[in-house]
Amino acid sequence: MKYAFSELNWIDAYKFCETYNATLASIDNEEENKEIMKVIKDTIPHELDWWPVWIGGYKYNDGTTWRWISNGEEIRYSNWVSDQPDNWNNQENCLNTRYDGQWNDLTCTQTHYFICQVNESPCKCH
Numbered sequence: 001m002k003y004a005f006s007e008l009n010w011i012d013a014y015k016f017c018e019t020y021n022a023t024l025a026s027i028d029n030e031e032e033n034k035e036i037m038k039v040i041k042d043t044i045p046h047e048l049d050w051w052p053v054w055i056g057g058y059k060y061n062d063g064t065t066w067r068w069i070s071n072g073e074e075i076r077y078s079n080w081v082s083d084q085p086d087n088w089n090n091q092e093n094c095l096n097t098r099y100d101g102q103w104n105d106l107t108c109t110q111t112h113y114f115i116c117q118v119n120e121s122p123c124k125c126h
């Protein structure tokens with residue numbers, strides 16, 4: 001299950017999700033990307049197609065690898081805008097998606113809507 005919430009910076013959005021035993025949403029395939037687009041369309045007020053929405057991707061310390069905060073795994077499926085990620089001003093380390101389902105890297109301190117993901121299973125039994 002995925003839910004959208006109001007505007008926070010990336011790390012505060014992550015902490016907010018955690019207080020509900022959730023995490024910032026991850027996207028592993030096109031189907032899940034469409035699911036996130038639907039959550040955005042259904043729940044987040046928007047005026048422009050590029051309205052950013054935080055999801056759970058972040059750039060790892062090596063400066064190039066992107067990972068999901070939900071499980072620490074490297075991002076495999078991606079749907080970047082054609083000229084992204086551009087690491088604009090050398091400070092864009094957090095992942096957002098948009099109304100049109102395309103991704104961009106942005107500065108983590110920006111405040112945006114965000115999407116929490118509640119895991120189906122109550123425990124990760126490993």
Ligand SMILES: [Ca+2]
Binds near residue numbers: 085086
């Ligand atoms: Ca960017």
